[in-house]
């Protein structure tokens with residue numbers, strides 16, 4: 479009887495060990511199929527549409543390397559609740575990886591819980607979750623750009639223009655009267671860009687006088703509307719418009735075009751992004767300069783990271799900051815170099 483009991487427990491132990499081995503084997507098994515579920519905050523966003531277009535293109539490259547990739551993209555239409563539901567649906571549909579552009583960057587908990595419960599890793603992009611949220615689970619990543627750098631470069635571009643062109647200080651008071659068009663309140667790229675642009679202008683010896691600032695939520699039509707209000711308040715006093723992105727700079731330019739006053743009372747405009755329409759405005763000399771927000775580089779980082787997560791290979795070669803974040807750099811664009819970007823799709827090599 480004792481012997482029988484012993485045999486049974488030895489057998490049970492063997493089975494348990496086998497089971498354990500099978501489990502750890504499984505985590506080492508590379509999945510050659512990748513089903514990516516993407517959800518982004520709003521399909522009306524010019525920059526993100528460009529980024530996702532590049533992402534799709536570069537995923538095509540992975541197919542050539544033998545990975546079978548399918549991608550499903552959802553528009554959250556500005557609602558965090560909708561986005562939470564989309565994440566649930568994408569997981570139910572069998573997605574093995576999620577790429578999430580949060581609607582509310584301060585509210586990712588539900589999404590993180592869903593992903594963790596189903597063991598589906600997430601690459602957040604462009605709208606950065608706060609560090610504590612990103613630390614909730616080791617399969618959470620972030621891909622974005624250095625927000626301070628974009629602001630500093632915008633401020634430097636504006637300073638270079640102002641210091642080399644007396645006509646910008648139209649009322650000749652030795653100061654530059656400026657207004658700001660800001661992105662969404664609470665977005666890491668809004669307040670940080672503004673602060674750094676203004677500081678860079680000051681550091682470069684430009685005396686400033688702030689007339690006003692308005693939030694226009696990254697949106698061209700809203701920016702036009704806000705700019706019209708500011709013009710009716712300040713008339714031709716405004717000498718410089720700093721916009722947190724190209725779409726808002728373009729909205730401000732639309733306002734002046736509508737007033738039919740691009741020549742006499744028009745300030746100089748600076749954007750950030752280098753979207754197709756933004757680059758065209760620099761080429762047409764409507765916008766004095768912009769800062770290239772490297773959507774191709776960000777898309778490439780997302781693709782490389784997705785492949786590394788799926789295959790278990792190549793993770794060591796990725797340059798992470800803060801453990802699981804990847805940040806891309808910007809470039810300055812003026813009338814002098816804009817054609818290189820229009821031609822080469824923005825990798826700055828001019829090739």
Ligand code: BGC
Pocket residue numbers: 523524525526604605665667696722723724750751771
């Ligand atoms: C871009 C904006 C965009 C926003 C969306 C920013 O990094 O510069 O153009 O609207 O991200 O989250």
Ligand code: CA
Pocket residue numbers: 647648649650651652653654655717
């Ligand atoms: Ca002035």
